[in-house]
Amino acid sequence: MNNEFEPTILAFVCNWCTYTAADLAGTSRMVQQPNLRLVRMMCTGMVDPKYIVKSLLSGADGVLVSGCHPGDCHYINGNYKARRRVKLLNEILPQFGIEKERVKLTWVGASEGNEFAATVNNFINEIRELGPMEACSMAVV
C-alpha cells in the first residue's frame, strides 16, 4: 500500500445535523483531516445517487453521506430515503469495480462534533487502506 496516498473525500452532509456537527468540529478546532470536501445539502434525502457516482468518477476516493439520526430528520423522513439509496448503491457499485466501502452513510447529530471528527477519520483510514480509486480509469465505467 502506498504510504504517501492521501485520499480525497467528498462528504454530502445535511444542513441540520451533520453540517452543524462539522461546523462544531471546525470551530472547536478539532484536528481535521485534509482533503475532506463538504457539500452542504438541505437533507440527505436529496442526495441523488448520481451525485455520488459523479464524485467517484471525478476523482473522489470515497463519498460520505451523513445526516440526522433516524427519527430526527428535519424533513421527517429524508434520512430513511438516503439509507435506502445508499444501500442500493452499495449493491450496485461492486459490479463496476468500485469497492462498496467507498460509499458510506452515517448519522451524526448536530451536537456531535467529536463524533463527526471520528467518523471522518475512520472513513479516511478505511479508504487509505483501500488505496486510490482505480475503477474510473478502467474502461468498465
Place this chain on the structure above:
Amino acid sequence: MRKQYGALVVGAGIGGIRAALDLAVTGHKVALIDRRPTHGGILSQLDHQFPSDHCGMCKMLPLMSRDSSSQFCLRKGLFHDNIDIMLSTEVAELEGEPGKFFVSLSTKSPLIDPTKCVSCGKCAEVCPVRVPSEFNAGLTERTAVYLPVPHAIPNHYVLDLDNCQRCWKCHDACPTGAIDLKFNERVDFHILVVDRDPAVETMLKDILNELNFPLHCVQTGQAAVDMLASDDRIRLVLVGMNINDMDAERVLTRSLELNADIPVVVMAETSQISTAAAMVTQGAREYLVKPLEAKRFVPWLDKLYMRIMSDTTEDLEVGAVVLAGGFECYNPVVDPEGGEDIWSYGHPGVLTAVEFERLLSGTGPTGGRLLHPGDNSEVRKIAWIQCVGSRDVKKNADFCSGICCMFSIKEAVLAKKATNGAVETTIFYMDMRTSGKGYQRYRNKAEHEKGVRLVRSRPHSVIPVNDGMDLKVEYMTDAGELVSETYDMVVLAAGARPPGGMEKFALTMGLDLNEWGFAQMQPYASERTSRLGVFAAGSFGEPRDISESVIQASAAAQAASRIIKVYDVLAGIESEPEPEYPDVSREPPRILVAVCTSCPTLEQTVDLEALSRKMSAVHSVCKVISVGATCTGEGWAEIEKGAAEFKPNRVLIGACMPYAYIPRLKELGRSIGLNPALMDVVDIYTPTFVLESEGQAEKEVFAALSMAVARLQGADPVPVPVTVDVARSALVVGGGLAGMTASMAIADQGYGVCLVESEEELGGMAMRLHTQLDGSDPHKFMEELIGQVEKHPNIKVLKDSRVAISRGSAGRFRSAIAGPQGVFPLEHGVSILATGGHETKVYESGLCVHKSVMTHLALEEQLATGVLDAGALTGVAMIQCWRSRDEDRTYCSRVCCPEMLKNVLTLKKRNPDLPIYVFYRDIMVQGFMETYYTQARKAGAIFIHYEPDNKPKVAFEDGKPVITALDPVLNAEVEIRADILSLSSGLEPNDVEDLLEVFGVEVNEDGFYQEADFKWRPVDFLKQGIYMCGAAHSPRRMDETVASAKAAAQRALRILSTEKIARETVVASVRHSLCSLCQACVAACPYGARVVDLEEGKIIVDEILCQGCGACAAVCPNSATILKGFHDGPMMSVIDAALEQPA
C-alpha cells in the same frame, strides 16, 4: 427616543424562543433578552431529548417565510428579521401599563468586541484562571475568558470579570485587539472622593496613582456637590458616611439630581452596613466596608471602572411582556435547613441529572463516553434517585417538578445505549409520573425492552464504601425488608426551583409569587401573571417539560399579541417593504470574491497573493479583493465599494463563521441592489487553524472558495414571488372548552370564526365539572365563556352540525358544513380541530349494575348536587388506573388523579372521620397539584399501592362493594367494605374517523391527533394550516386545555395575520416538458405538497407546503423536478470544483 417593540421576551430558553418566534412570525417586533451570554437556556446543555433521544429543536423554526429567519440548527443560533436578541441583559426597570410599558435594560459588556473577535482562543490559552464551567455543569473547568457554549453562532469569547485576576495576558495575546480593557481612557475617568478621614485620602492617592485615575478629594458634602455641579468630568463618586455637613444620603440624592447616571459608591464602617444597604436601594451603586485594603480595593475599582465604561443600558417601549425565565435545578449542596449531605453529593460518583447529561455529551468532559468522573474508569452500575429536592415539604418543595421521571428514564436508556447495554441501570422512585402523551409507552419500552430496572422505594441516603470507590444505597422494600446495594455512580434527579434572583426580579416586574417562589398564575389562564400585560411562558409559572413549555409559550404569545392588537402598539410603524431586486438571470455570472484578512493566521498559512491569482483565474470570477475585516462596518463598506466598482451579479465572501453573516447579507443586498440568494459566505479560517502541513490549508481554502463559486454560478435569481391570498377566517371544529377558547382568541384579533359543534349545546366535557382543586368554579367559568362566544360578533356558532368536506391548503381552504339548515360552503384560511374526548365507558366491577359503584365524575356530581350525603357514609373506596396504562390503553389519562383528590378532599371536608381507601399504581399529580395529594394524605385518606398484575378484586355483598387487594405495606390481603366504590374510568378521545378523511390528518395509536412533532410543534398537524388543541390532542386538565387552545390560535394567527403568503427561496418546481407523470415525487413528498392534476396532465407543487427538502428532486428519473439552488447542473459543478486540483 425609546426603541419600540411589540413585546419584550425575558429569557431566551426554549419557552422564550417559542414565544418570540410566535410573535415575530405574526409580524410583531420582539426584543428577546437573556441574562446569560448565550441563548438556548438549559437546552443548550442537553443533547438528547426523548422520545427520539436526539434533538429536533430546529423543527421550531418558521415553516413559512423561512427566509426571514435562520435556517440551521437552533441550538447554534437564531436570527429572525423581527427579533432583536440581547444577551447578558437584564430588566432594570418596568413601568407603565399594558400596551405601553417602559422598560430599561442593562447589558453587561463581554469586554471583548464581538466584531473583532475571531474566536481563535489565544486569550483562553494564556488565562491563568480556572473556575468550574457552567456549560459542563461544573464537571470541567474554564478560564475567565471563555466561550460560554462551544457550538453557539455567533460564537465569541467573553470575559468573566468577576473571576478575572487582572493579569491582562489575554489583552496582549489577542491578535485582533478585540479585548478592550479601556487602558487609555483611564486618564479621563475622574473620581471624586468625599470623606473626612485623611487616611482614606492618602491611601487612595497612593494606590490610584498606579491605576492612573485622576482623583479629587473633598471633606464636605457641600464641596462635593459643588464640584459635581461645576466639573462634568467626574465619572464616579465615593462617599464616606462620616462627613459632617450633610448626610451621605443627601450627597447621594443631590449627586443623582445633578447627574442621574453617575455611579455613587458608599464607604461605610461595619456598624453602618444597614444604612449603607438602604442607600443602595435609594440609588447608590454598591457599598464598601471600611477599612479599605489595597489588595481588595484595587481590583474592585478596576473592575468597576471597566463595567462603568463598557456596560450599556437601553430604554424600550413595549406593548406586552412575556417572562420565560425558566427554572433552576435544585442544588443538593444548598440545603436551606442546613441538613447533612445525605446524598454524598461531594463524592465524584454522585452527579445531578444535568451533570450526568453533560457526561454523555459529545462536547462534555469525556467526549460522550460514559466514564466515572473520579478515575475515568468504565461505569458498570448506576442508580437514579428520584425526587431529590422535589415533593419534599421540609425543603419548601411541596410540588412535583414534573420533568425528572422522564429525564431519568431517558438517561438510563442513554446510558444503556452508550455502553451497548453493558451498564446496569436502576431507578428508585416514589411515583413514576408518566402522564404525558407517549410517556407510558416510553417507560414500558425502557423497562421491558431496554432492561432499565425500576424500584419503587426511596433510599434514605447514599454512603461511600470500599474506601470511597463504591456507593452504598440502602432502601426499604414495601414489605419492610432493608436492602443494600452498591453502585459506581448515583444520579440525583434534582428537581426544579425558581430561577436565581426571582424575588428581586418579581419586585422589579411587580409580580406576585406563590409560596414556592414561582410566579403566581391565574386560574383558567395559566399564562397570566398577577400583573396585567405581563405573561409567563415556558416553565416560569410552574415546572414543565419541553412540550408543555412550548404550548405554554405559544399561549403567552397569544395573550401578548392580543394586547399588542388591542392597544394597537405598533400603529404608524411601517415595516420595511420587501426590496425588489433586478433580474440578473439573463446575464452571465460575474462574481466578486472578497477575502477577509483580519485574522493573522490566514496570512501565516496561506499565500494570499497566490490564492487571489488562482481565484481570479476561476471561470466567472470578475475580481478578488482583500478586505480588512468583513465583520466590521469598515470591512463591509469595502465590499460595498468593490460591488459598486466591479458591478458583480454574485458576491462571495471568504471569512469565518458563515452563519453569522446571514442577516448581514440581507443588508448588503439592500445597499447594493443584489438578491441575497446570489451571495454566499464560506469559512476559510478553519483549515488555517487545524491543518499543519505546508500548503494544505491553501488547497483547502481554494477548494472551499471554488466550490462556492460553482454553486453561485448556478444560483437561481429568485423570480417574483408567487403568493396565496389568505382567506382571513378560521374554522374551529368542536365547541368545548378548547374550541371556544381558540375561537375567542382568534375572534378577539378581528378575524372571523366559524365554530362547528356536533352536539346541540356548547360546552363539551368541561360542563360535567362542578368544582376544582384550587377552589375556582368551573361551571361559572364555562357559562361565561359560552355567553361570550355566542355573543361575539366575529364568531358564528353552528350547533348540531358537522364538516362534510374540506379541501385546499394553508391560507385557503374550502369546506362544506352540514347542519339542520342544510349544507353551506365556507372559505377559511386555517382549521382548528378541538374535537375533545369523553369519559371512558367501563362495564366492570359492577359499574352500571350496582348503584354503589360510580365513576369519579359521577361522584363529583353527586357530591356537588347534594344527592349524596357524605355524613351518612361509613366508608369509600376508590380505584385508580381502571383500564388505563395497561394493554387496553397504554397512556395515562392525566385527569383522574386530580379528580380523585378532589373527591377525597370534598368527602374529608364534609365528614373528616370517613375512612377513604384509594388503590393506585402511581399518583400522577405534577407541579403544584402535588400539594393536594399531601393534603389528602394529611386528611387521613389511605393510599394502597397495587401492581397491574395483581389488581384489586371487587365483589358485592348486599349490593355493597367488597374490595380485596394485596396491601404491600402489611404484605397481606386486605378486605375493604365500602358504601361507595368510585372508579377512575379514564379519558378517551372522541371518535374522529370521518374528520381524518375530511381534513387529511392522522391520529396516533391511542386515537389522539398525531402532531407534527411531539416536542417542538405540539399543536400543529403535519399538514400546514391545521392545528389541534384540547383533549383531542392528549388528556388534559382545564388549564392545560386552555393553554393548548391559545397556542393553537396563535399558530393559526400566523397565517391569518397576513394578506398574502409569499413563496420561499428554496422550493421545488417541475419542468413540465421533462415530466413523465410517474408520480414518484408525489409519493416522496413528506409534506403532501404535490398533487397530480389529471385534467392538465401536470404535477402541481403547493409552494406554501413545500419545505424545500429536495426529496422529490432525488427521486425524479428525468430531472424534471428541481429544487431552487440545488439543480443538478450546479451540483455537478460543485462536485467538480471540490475535486479539482488548483493549477
